Amino acid sequence: MGFWGCRNITVMTDNYFARYLPLLIHFTVACLLAAAIVTLSYLVGQHKANKSKMSPYECGMEPVGDVRQRFSVKFYLVGMLFILFDVEAVFLYPWAILLKKLKMFGFWEMMTYVLIILVGFFYVWQKGVLDWNKPSRDEAL
Numbered sequence: 001m002g003f004w005g006c007r008n009i010t011v012m013t014d015n016y017f018a019r020y021l022p023l024l025i026h027f028t029v030a031c032l033l034a035a036a037i038v039t040l041s042y043l044v045g046q047h048k049a050n051k052s053k054m055s056p057y058e059c060g061m062e063p064v065g066d067v068r069q070r071f072s073v074k075f076y077l078v079g080m081l082f083i084l085f086d087v088e089a090v091f092l093y094p095w096a097i098l099l100k101k102l103k104m105f106g107f108w109e110m111m112t113y114v115l116i117i118l119v120g121f122f123y124v125w126q127k128g129v130l131d132w133n134k135p136s137r138d139e140a141l
Contacts (some may be wrong), residue, residue: 078130095110
């Protein structure tokens, strides 16, 4: 006999979805609250369009020039390098947690990995990708 004098098997099969009822209530209340806030802001808020409201916002400065201007390759290179070193950090966290289980083999494997990443880092540093003061070939022409 289980809880309230019932067998555990019947309680589990009868009330399987009842365990998720608080989660369903939580999602329902969250969705209703979000819908109420958006509806109230639409009904109560002022909708007077003027020149300053309708102008594009760009860091507090007036937008200047064409939208389709060309960017230096350095923007893209720095973005790719950021992703590369971000992925490196993702691999370092599980390694740090499992370091005691991996012992010296895991240590030397990670040192090899870090060495390869550092070689790449020093290569891009030597090429001047990280130096923003140095003009690129496109800007020098």
